[in-house]
Amino acid sequence: MSAKRILVKTHPEPFLEEYPADAAITPGHILEINSTAEVKVHATAGGKVYALVALENVTDGKTVTDAYSAGDQVFCAWLSPGDEFYGRALNGENIAIGDYLESAGDGTLRKIVADTSAGTIRVGSLKFIAVQACDMSGSAGADPSPLFRVKAI
Secondary structure, eight states: OOOSOSEEEOSSOOEEEEEEBSSOBOTTOBEEEOTTSOEEEOOSTTOOOOOEEEOOOGGGTOOTTOOBOTTSEEEEEEOOTTOEEEEEBOTTOEEOTTOEEEEOSSSOEEEOOOBTTTTBOOTTTOOEEESSOEEOTTOSSOSOOSEEEEEEO
16 A cells, blocks of 8 residues: 555644655654754664654655755644654665664654664653564565555554
């Protein structure tokens, strides 16, 4: 099944905002706000993240596959725990239902692998859990859509 909208379930209504894009952004990317109040893909793999996701631009008739360009106004949703959306899996990942997820540093999500030397997960990196499997391990351009259902936690 292909995603037609990024938001799946919200409790009760998501907080929606628009920000100018710092660079290219695709719906389903996890975002951060830069020092000039623009949004960009979350750029720190495993780093602290807030649940801000890019939505499709339905106002202009765009879909989940239509990217925003630098300078475009990006429709965004601030997610609350329990909200579900279609996020983008990191190319090469094989994500199972129930896997905890973190930022891959390029707007996509990857499985969390605890730091075995410290036995911990970085504070602030854990915001998501997979509620749909997504196998991108073929990662040669032959993979299915990287969009998969994710829950904010």
